[in-house]
Amino acid sequence: MTPAITAKAITARDAGFISCHFCSTLSKVPKGTNLKKSELICPCCKSTIHSRKPNSINRTWALLIAAIILYIPANTLPIMTFTLWGDGQPDTIISGVIHLMDGGMWPLALLIFVASIFIPVLKLIILMLLMISVQTKARWKPQDRTALYRVTEFVGRWSMVDVFVIGILVSLVQFGNSANVTPGLGSLSFAAVVILTMFAARAFDPRLIWDVLETETNVDNTANTKTALSNEDDKQMVKP
Amino acid sequence: MEQSNQTSVNISQIACHDCDLLQKVPQLRVGQTANCLRCNAFLFKNQKNSVDRSLAFAITGLILYIISNMFPLLSLRALGTTQDETLISTSISLFKADMPLLSIVVLFTTVIFPATTLLGTIFILIQVKRDTFNDYTAPLFRFLRSTDTWGMLEIFMLALLVAMVKLGDVAEVIFGTSLYAFCLLILSLTMLSHSLNPHDVWSKLRRDITQ
């Protein structure tokens, strides 16, 4: 992708269109429409359409902060208790990983570490950095930031693996008083963290990363630029 | 709120969902994908027999889903007794263990959303094949697209593997009858999401309103 940001990058919003979030139908905003007062309906899929996700920054922060708060009980409360002959051993996420390492199950320990600790923390940090970068109108590497956003959106759900493992253990290890597994409140908090970050990623609007660039490049108005609509660009858009 | 339907539609262009860049819709040959000029976001692709293949995977998936739910996935033998694990028993056990919320999360991600995805996709694709749509097609497809990430059977599969290894040390783990069907179900779902081309379905629905 060599032809990066051009001065005449025309967005749907610049051209007076709104792209539907679900079906990508481009609807022309009727003249004189006050977008703050009236809602537009996608003629194709009948959903409400917005040029940018409404209240994106506030909603993303709210969800992120809720996730960060719940991250504390998720890590301090036991996720499950393994009881053997009446002797209960509660495990938190971290002690679970340590026990796996002690038992020599390195690949498993690594998997749980990545899914339950590394990915959620990384996702929270990336989303916060993206939010700060958008709010401070940063111009730093928009393409990389968008790619980072796509990664968080894609990998976040894999953190649910530990929740499912707990569910499977609870339903399999049911041998009365001799051996059983009970879920702890930590697992519920952890599931909530994963779900909240998934919603946070969905509430964030990556177009905000590019919005500041457009205004600035438009003011700049550098000559010798490519528009997105030329035939030459179409060839670059197509990947074999 | 006042609602307006007086919109006209632009079908020769597409806006990137990640950066909003307006660009011309390219004519793709079979096997090609269109990506955003500016941020490289995946826009859409052109695939051979997308509808037929997706329909085949969805129907196969539905059959495998039913089989996966009929028999145990895993069994654990210890202390002279055997415990079975089925797809639904995970959420039932969590519910019995005083974790109703967690049980609902597991129920939706491993039982309900996979089922709605398979059934809904079959329904939509049959309509696409017959080229007849009704008022429910678009909202249903919208629902399917937005719940797509919440169906987490492939993650459940990984969890099964983890549980197997964890328990393999202390007790005897027996592969259930459904486990094989379940593996094939994951394969069908993966193939389905690769072959399904939402852009084509939306284009057909859009054609109905632009005419």
Ligand SMILES: [Zn+2]
């Ligand atoms: Zn739409």
Ligand SMILES: [Zn+2]
């Ligand atoms: Zn883009």
